[in-house]
Amino acid sequence: MPIQAVVFDIGNVLIDWQPERHYDAVFGKARREALFRTVDLHNMNNDIDLGADLEARVREEAAKWPDWHAEIMVWHDAWLELAGPPKEHSVRLLRALRAKGAPVYALSNFGVGTFALAEEKWPFLTEFDIRFISGHMQLVKPDPAIYAALEEAVPEAPETLLFADDLPANIAAAEARGWQTHQFTAPQGFADRLVAEGLLTAEEAR
Structure with a gap:
C-alpha cells in the first residue's frame, strides 16, 4: 500500500x-x-x-x-x-518530505526535560506535524500502547505509515501493528528507501 x-x-x-x-x-x-x-x-x-x-x-x-x-x-x-551531533542528511530528508507535503511524525523515547533541552539546541525537532514523545505520554517503545496512541491521533491508516527506527525491537513492534518499517543504520539507506517508495526524487533525497 x-x-x-x-x-x-x-x-x-x-x-x-x-x-x-x-x-x-x-x-x-x-x-x-x-x-x-x-x-x-x-x-x-x-x-x-x-x-x-x-x-x-x-x-x-x-x-x-x-x-x-x-x-x-x-x-x-x-x-x-x-547527545548529538545531528545527522545532517537525516535532517535534510525530514525537511524534503515536509517540502513535498508529506506528513511527518516523531515517535521517540525521550524524557520531558531532555527533550526540552534538545529542541532548544536543535530547532528542527520542532518541525514535525505531530510529536509523540514518551516522557509526555508515560509510555515507551516497544510497548504496543505507544504505537496505538499514535494511530489514534493521526488520520493515516497503520499500513500507510513508514517508520524509521534503529532498534530491532521497536521495528518489530511496529510491524506487528501493520506499519511499514525501515531499520535505520545510516541516512543514505533511508534516503534510498524514500526514493524507492516514490516519496522523494534522488535529487531531493541528497
Whole structure:
C-alpha cells in the first residue's frame, strides 16, 4: 500500500545517541566501562524516558553510588554533550518530505526535560506535524500502547505509515501493528528507501 506519512525515531536517526562516547572522552574508556558495568545508567534513562524528572532521577541514582557520584551526575550536568551531533542528511530528508507535503511524525523515547533541552539546541525537532514523545505520554517503545496512541491521533491508516527506527525491537513492534518499517543504520539507506517508495526524487533525497 502506498505510504502516506513518515514516522521518525529521533535518537540515532536524527541525532546521535551514544552517551558512552562522551564518557570515554571525559573519564577514559576503562573508567567508563567499569561505570556502565556497575551502574545501569540506561535503565535510569528509561525511567526518565517514562516521565521521571531528569535532575531528580539522576541525583537519586548518584546518591546510591557515592564512588561514582561525579560520573553519574554528568548524565544531568552535561546531557547535551551526551547527545548529538545531528545527522545532517537525516535532517535534510525530514525537511524534503515536509517540502513535498508529506506528513511527518516523531515517535521517540525521550524524557520531558531532555527533550526540552534538545529542541532548544536543535530547532528542527520542532518541525514535525505531530510529536509523540514518551516522557509526555508515560509510555515507551516497544510497548504496543505507544504505537496505538499514535494511530489514534493521526488520520493515516497503520499500513500507510513508514517508520524509521534503529532498534530491532521497536521495528518489530511496529510491524506487528501493520506499519511499514525501515531499520535505520545510516541516512543514505533511508534516503534510498524514500526514493524507492516514490516519496522523494534522488535529487531531493541528497
